[in-house]
Each structure stands twice: as structure tokens, then as C-alpha cells.
Amino acid sequence: MPKYKLIYFDIRGRAEIPRLLLTYTGIKFEDKRLRIESNGHCNEWIELKSKMPQKVLPVLEVDGKQLSQSLTICRYLAREFGLCGKTNWEQAQVEQVVDTMDDLRAEVAKWIYEKDTVKKDEIASNLRSEIYPKFFGILETILRENEENNNRSGYFVGDHLTLADLSVFETFTFPLSIHPDIFDDHLELQEHRQRIMTDKHLAEYIKNRPERPV
């Protein structure tokens, strides 16, 4: 078994889906978290940056070889562990969900990075009225279709948990922290989230993971 080391800041951010993938498999990995000071600085990063291939994090080290780009890391790990879909078509469906969630992440990032309070409120209101409903519609359609085709598996693609499910779960963690009621009228998405949170491989990690704003 290769030696895995995942390097990122001490937040969920772009490393949390890889962390969930590694945790799900039960494989031991080094979860290297760089501490961010209260002023936002990260001294360890200043030293490490020049050693990272793209000068950004996350980086996954596999037996010392370095891999950049969070979504590449996700796909690599999912392929390694059989969590990427069983056929070429299922694989494309998994990637479709992952890319859809990346679109949502980009929309939510607009709220995170906006400094002007008036504009921030406008973005929040747009998230609620336009953006979340659009993504709920997309996800519910995919989930329902897969339920019909896969004997009510409860997952987004095929008959078992894949990267798609972890991607949906994690991408909504931050939106639910700022808008806790958004799943209220979306029972299937609530149930899906609960399924991930109570998964026997993930429950303990999710319950005990460090609480971070993002």
C-alpha cells in the first residue's frame, strides 16, 4: 500500500473531499494541516510554498511523489479505491456531479470573498432565491433517476457510494452553516446527507473533525 500524505491548511476547504475519500477507505494517511494564525498568516506555508509543484495547496504525496489540483486528487483517489463509477458512463456521471458541485462552490465563494456588506447581502439573497434552487433541481433529478435505475441505492451514481456523494455532501457543508434551513423542503437531499453522516466508515470522522469556518 502506498504511503499517502495530504498537505493543506487547517481548514476543510479544497482538501476535505480527499480527506473524506481517504477516510472512507480506512487507509492510514498523514493529514498534514498547516496552522493559520489569527491574523490570517501561515508561517509554515511561507517555508513550504517553494517546495510545492504549483505553489498552491492541496498537494497529495503518494510515496513522496507530489500531485496538485484538488479535483485531480479527488479523481485519482476515487479511481484508486473504486469510488469513481463502475463503467465509463458511470464515471462520466460521477464527474458530472463533481463538476456541478464545483460550479456551486464558485458561486458560494463569491459570498465568502465579498468584503462590502451590502454586496454580500445581495449575494446571499441571490444564493437563496436563484442559485441553491437551481442546484437542488439538478441534484434531485440525478438522484431520482439513479434511484429508479439502481434499486433505490440512495446514492447519486450506481449502487454504492462514490466520489459524487462525497462531493455533494461536502460542498453543502459551508452553505448549510450560513443558511441552515436550505434543505428544509428537500427531503431526498436531507436523507442523502444523513446517509453520508451515518456511514459506518465516515460517521466518527465527520462527528469529530475539527470545526472550521470553511
Ligand SMILES: N[C@@H](CCC(=O)N[C@@H](CS)C(=O)NCC(=O)O)C(=O)O
Ligand atoms: N485549482 C486549485 C486551486 C488551489 C488554490 O488556489 N489553493 C489555495 C488555497 S484554497 C492556496 O494554496 N493558496 C495559497 C497561495 O496561493 O499562496 C485546486 O483546486 O487545487
